[in-house]
Amino acid sequence: PIILGIESSCDETSAAICIDGKIRSNIIANQTIHEKYGGVVPELASRAHQQNIIPAVEQAFREAKVHKNDVDAIAFTRGPGLLGSLLVGTSFAKAFALARNIPLIDVNHMQAHILAHFIEEPVPRFPFLCLTVSGGHTQLVLVKDYFDMELLGQTLDDAAGEAFDKTAKILGLPYPGGPLIDRYAQGGNPLAYRFPEPQIPGLNFSFSGLKTAILYFMQQKEQEQPGFVQANIHDICASVQARIVSVLLNKLRRAAEASGVRDVAIAGGVSANSGLRQSLLALGERQGWRVFIPRFEYCTDNAAMIAIAGHYKYEADDFVGQEVAPLARWAV
Ligand code: ATP
Ligand code: MG
Ligand code: FE
Numbered sequence: 001p002i003i004l005g006i007e008s009s010c011d012e013t014s015a016a017i018c019i020d021g022k023i024r025s026n027i028i029a030n031q032t033i034h035e036k037y038g039g040v041v042p043e044l045a046s047r048a049h050q051q052n053i054i055p056a057v058e059q060a061f062r063e064a065k066v067h068k069n070d071v072d073a074i075a076f077t078r079g080p081g082l083l084g085s086l087l088v089g090t091s092f093a094k095a096f097a098l099a100r101n102i103p104l105i106d107v108n109h110m111q112a113h114i115l116a117h118f119i120e121e122p123v124p125r126f127p128f129l130c131l132t133v134s135g136g137h138t139q140l141v142l143v144k145d146y147f148d149m150e151l152l153g154q155t156l157d158d159a160a161g162e163a164f165d166k167t168a169k170i171l172g173l174p175y176p177g178g179p180l181i182d183r184y185a186q187g188g189n190p191l192a193y194r195f196p197e198p199q200i201p202g203l204n205f206s207f208s209g210l211k212t213a214i215l216y217f218m219q220q221k222e223q224e225q226p227g228f229v230q231a232n233i234h235d236i237c238a239s240v241q242a243r244i245v246s247v248l249l250n251k252l253r254r255a256a257e258a259s260g261v262r263d264v265a266i267a268g269g270v271s272a273n274s275g276l277r278q279s280l281l282a283l284g285e286r287q288g289w290r291v292f293i294p295r296f297e298y299c300t301d302n303a304a305m306i307a308i309a310g311h312y313k314y315e316a317d318d319f320v321g322q323e324v325a326p327l328a329r330w331a332v
Contacts (some may be wrong), residue, residue: 001072001314004057004096005307008089009081009109010135011040013052014303017064018311023119024064026297026304027056038175039165046084053092060303071102073319075310078106079327080136086326094322103319105310109301110134110332113267114143115312116298116305124263124292131252132332133276134268134300135161135176138205138248140255141332143265146312149332152255153203160244160270163207167214167240171229181237182273188238190275193217195243203255205247214240241275248276249283256287265292272299 007014011034016026029052034040061068076093079086097104114130117123124143129152132139138155158166161178168177195213198206218236221228229236256264266280277293284291298304313319 001311002066002070003105003307003310003314004060004071004074005107005303005310006053006057006074006076006089006093007109007301007303007306008049008053008085009077009079010085010301011045011048012301013049013056014301015053015056015060016303016307017060017066018304018307019064019066021308021311023304023307024066025060026302027059027063028297028302029056035174038169040082042082042084045082046088049085049088053088057092068100071100073103073105073310073314075105075107075306075313077109077112077306078324079109079330081109081328083326083328086328090324090326094324098322103314104322104324105313105318106320106324107306107309107313108330108332110137110139110330111147111149112305112309114141114149114265115146115309116267116294116302117265117292118312119298119304119308120295122292124265124290127261128263128265128292129252129255129259129261130265130267131248132268133160133248133266133270135159135165137268138207139332140203140251142259142261147316147318151332152259153205153251155205155207156200157206157208158211160205160207160248161268163210163244164270164273166211170211170215170218171233171236178270178273181241182275184233184237185241185275188234188236190238190242192232192235193239195239197243197247203251205251207244207247210243241273245273245276245279249279252280253283253287256289262289263292264289267294267299269300272296
């Protein structure tokens with residue numbers, strides 16, 4: 001089948017074409033308007049989606065060399081995400097399905113981040129473990145089948161991506177700061193400063209304490225020695241990144257030990273982090289895991305993951321009607 005996928009949950013407007021389970025185009029329009037506000041402004045995001053969605057879809061058709069009459073179904077992100085943003089993609093998908101008289105497929109954005117692993121070989125075998133780390137979520141998921149997922153643990157406060165972005169904000173870096181911290185961390189000493197590791201029982205996470213610790217650390221250092229942060233930015237970023245990565249991987253190792261599962265994956269925007277990717281590969285080697293890391297373009301928000309999820313739902317005849325409405329919150 002030919003599936004058109006639409007993603008509009010946050011600040012990326014994206015459209016993708018999937019033909020028989022293979023991605024043929026994946027157009028992503030990033031919204032730069034939020035940079036100067038230090039975070040995503042929901043009202044501005046939904047307006048930008050309105051402007052970007054038609055051009056993104058048209059380009060996705062052009063690149064895939066597919067005509068809109070040939071689409072068999074349209075898949076869209078129903079949630080979780082910003083309601084005003086989700087409404088743009090949802091309304092577009094409903095109108096497209098109605099006009100072309102084709103089925104409508106609702107996709108859970110957090111499931112789609114995980115299903116991005118089925119875009120390309122090699123694919124993990126069920127059941128596998130997935131650490132989904134993004135701007136709004138930090139989840140440890142046991143993936144039993146395409147749409148049968150069990151949440152083993154999650155963050156009790158900030159997401160891993162938020163920990164990166166808020167640290168960056170404290171350091172005076174623009175939004176989103178995660179990729180910048182990653183870049184500064186290269187060439188820095190990860191052992192230069194020791195930030196506390198939160199003591200959270202079980203498989204849950206917490207990142208708000210780390211953010212506060214970094215804030216106090218910076219204020220104190222700057223007071224003692226003005227210009228300290230600027231002079232030591234590489235070491236600070238490397239140390240913060242190392243701590244976030246160690247928190248994530250310690251829990252992932254525990255989950256693997258407890259479940260006995262040896263196919264281990266990461267997904268979501270933070271899985272683009274080079275420190276996390278390297279440390280996971282090293283850990284996987286020591287533990288005898290098969291490790292799965294998405295290609296960069298499939299880590300952060302994209303419609304290819306929505307289209308591939310749509311493909312598997314299409315195969316299962318899993319469709320929704322025109323009464324469907326977006327969900328700001330939606331369990332994995
Ligand atoms: P969610 O998927 O939870 O709804 P989201 O869609 O906003 O949230 P993604 O687009 O999947 O999240 O990921 C964005 C997050 O990934 C941001 O917090 C960003 O800083 C972070 N990120 C992206 N690249 C990197 C990187 N190289 N290192 C660290 N963080 C990164
Ligand atoms: Mg985003
Ligand atoms: Fe996302």
